[in-house]
Each structure stands twice: as structure tokens, then as C-alpha cells.
Amino acid sequence: MVNMNFYPTCPNPELTVGVGRHSDMGALTVLLQDGIGGLFVKSEDGDDAGKWMEIPPVPAALVINVGDTLQILSNGRYRSAEHRVRTTNTQARVSIPIFTLPKPTEKIGPLPEAVEKDGVALYKEIVFQDYMNNFFGNVHDGKKSLDFARIN
Numbered sequence: 022m023v024n025m026n027f028y029p030t031c032p033n034p035e036l037t038v039g040v041g042r043h044s045d046m047g048a049l050t051v052l053l054q055d056g057i058g059g060l061f062v063k064s065e066d067g068d069d070a071g072k073w074m075e076i077p078p079v080p081a082a083l084v085i086n087v088g089d090t091l092q093i094l095s096n097g098r099y100r101s102a103e104h105r106v107r108t109t110n111t112q113a114r115v116s117i118p119i120f121t122l123p124k125p126t127e128k129i130g131p132l133p134e135a136v137e138k139d140g141v142a143l144y145k146e147i148v149f150q151d152y153m154n155n156f157f158g159n160v161h162d163g164k165k166s167l168d169f170a171r172i173n
């Protein structure tokens with residue numbers, strides 16, 4: 022699925038959310054952003070854990086995001102990237118993400134090889150349509166979308 026995102030200039034960016042913090046649903050996202058900047062990713066590890074880092078636009082470069090589907094399939098080995106977008110009061114912004122998504126009818130769960138290695142499945146098998154319904158049925162709240170598939 023291809024999206025085309027347009028972020029108009031915003032008189033008060035501090036009070037506005039461009040795109041709220043979330044992780045993408047699919048396996049991988051291939052993202053083309055223009056030269057304005059404003060995409061931030063939350064670091065999960067090391068000294069920077071919990072900090073938001075800007076992903077500066079690099080001419081002719083694509084950003085590749087790991088999404089929730091890959092986190093589930095890999096039983097947590099690959100972790101989806103929590104990200105958000107900030108607007109500015111001077112320049113409009115455009116981005117074009119391509120989401121690689123399972124078919125809505127497809128069942129998604131941790132791959133057996135990963136579960137065998139880990140000795141435990143961290144996620145249950147879900148029908149992707151149900152995952153999407155939950156994703157779009159709730160306000161973006163970081164990586165909360167993954168709770169839908171998580172085994173407690």
C-alpha cells in the first residue's frame with residue numbers, strides 16, 4: 022500500500038501533532054521523505070533509550086522502518102520502530118511511505134523456528150484484518166498496537 026502524506030505549515034507546531042507516535046503495522050516500510058525534516062524515531066537501547074532522534078533527510082535516500090508484523094513474525098528479534106512526525110510553521114512537508122502488508126485474510130504469528138529457539142511464543146496468531154481493525158480503531162499510542170497480539 023502506498024500513502025501520500027501532506028503536512029501543511031502549522032502556525033503553532035509545538036501545540037500540534039503531525040503524526041502521533043506509532044509503529045507501522047506491516048513488515049517493512051519504505052519511506053521517501055522530502056528535504057524538510059521532522060521525522061523522529063524513539064531509541065530503545067543504550068544510553069539513548071527513550072530519546073527521540075531526528076532522522077535527517079538524505080537526498081535520494083529511503084528510510085526503511087521495521088513494522089509490527091516483522092516483530093511478531095520474528096518473535097521479537099526485530100523490533101518495530103516507534104516514530105512520529107513534527108510539522109513546522111515555515112514549510113509544508115510531503116512524504117511517501119510504501120507499506121508491505123500481509124493480506125487481510127492472512128494469519129500472522131511467530132515463525133515456528135523462532136519459537137523453537139526461544140522456547141516461548143511472545144505473540145499469538147492473529148488474522149491481519151483483526152490487527153488492522155484494532156490499529157485503526159484506536160488513537161495512536163506508541164507501540165500499544167502490538168498489545169493486540171502479545172501473549173501476557
Ligand SMILES: O=C(O)CCC(=O)C(=O)O
Pocket residue numbers: 024026040045052054060104106115116118
Ligand atoms: O511522514 C513521514 O515521514 C512518516 C509518516 C508515517 O509515519 C506513516 O505514514 O506511517
Ligand SMILES: [Fe+2]
Pocket residue numbers: 043044045104
Ligand atoms: Fe509510520
